[in-house]
Amino acid sequence: MSDNLISQLEKQEVLNRIGYGNAGKISPRIDSLVDDYIDNYHDFIMPSFSCVYKDISEVSKNCVRIGAVTFKSGVLMRLLGECEYAAVFVLTIGSYLEELVAYLAAKEMVLQATVLDAVGSGAVEKLSGEIEDKIQREAASDGRVVSRRFSPGYCDWDISQQKRFFELLDGNTTGVSLTENMLMMPRKSISGIIGIGSPGRDIEKYNPCLTCQKKDCPGRRR
Numbered sequence: 215m216s217d218n219l220i221s222q223l224e225k226q227e228v229l230n231r232i233g234y235g236n237a238g239k240i241s242p243r244i245d246s247l248v249d250d251y252i253d254n255y256h257d258f259i260m261p262s263f264s265c266v267y268k269d270i271s272e273v274s275k276n277c278v279r280i281g282a283v284t285f286k287s288g289v290l291m292r293l294l295g296e297c298e299y300a301a302v303f304v305l306t307i308g309s310y311l312e313e314l315v316a317y318l319a320a321k322e323m324v325l326q327a328t329v330l331d332a333v334g335s336g337a338v339e340k341l342s343g344e345i346e347d348k349i350q351r352e353a354a355s356d357g358r359v360v361s362r363r364f365s366p367g368y369c370d371w372d373i374s375q376q377k378r379f380f381e382l383l384d385g386n387t388t389g390v391s392l393t394e395n396m397l398m399m400p401r402k403s404i405s406g407i408i409g410i411g412s413p414g415r416d417i418e419k420y421n422p423c424l425t426c427q428k429k430d431c432p433g434r435r436r
Contacts, residue, residue, distance in 0.1 A: 302379070307400070
């Protein structure tokens with residue numbers, strides 16, 4: 215995949231991630247550093263993704279079965295309850311940027327490491343958004359609508375089910391592996407599921423974040 219799949223990052227997005235969300239006065243050094251990393255971040259990433267479409271076999275109380283895999287989650291049940299099938303995906307920007315961040319930190323270049331890490335987080339979220347848009351466009355061309363993205367570890371979908379989630383990818387995890395704690399490596403990776411179904415069922419309106427009790431979640435969406 216070409217890294218041009220990811221459009222240019224917005225500067226304010228990166229500034230938000232390093233604590234300048236309220237438009238406070240930014241030092242010339244930080245301002246220049248953010249500009250430099252945003253201008254060149256494509257040199258540090260190798261974006262790739264894998265996406266498969268699976269029929270939703272059954273939706274029952276707090277459980278969803280996709281193919282031969284059953285997940286336990288009341289929120290996932292609500293999200294996919296009116297859907298016919300689902301896009302299951304994993305994406306990553308690769309490990310090189312993370313390695314650079316670790317190198318900078320080891321050299322006690324903390325500011326540079328912090329800014330570059332924020333750029334990496336912005337890049338993987340940007341990639342996720344553009345993959346979601348791609349799935350939505352393909353569904354729309356077939357007269358379908360899509361749900362919001364949902365991932366293992368969100369709300370009541372326990373991260374321990376990540377291993378079963380990866381089984382749905384039919385062995386193509388685009389180089390992303392799981393640790394014993396079910397965390398993804400490289401770290402700048404996202405796994406997710408998007409439900410797809412017919413219009414008129416409010417599939418696209420349900421927002422899992424509105425029913426989640428974890429109010430301080432950094433991934434919370436309005």
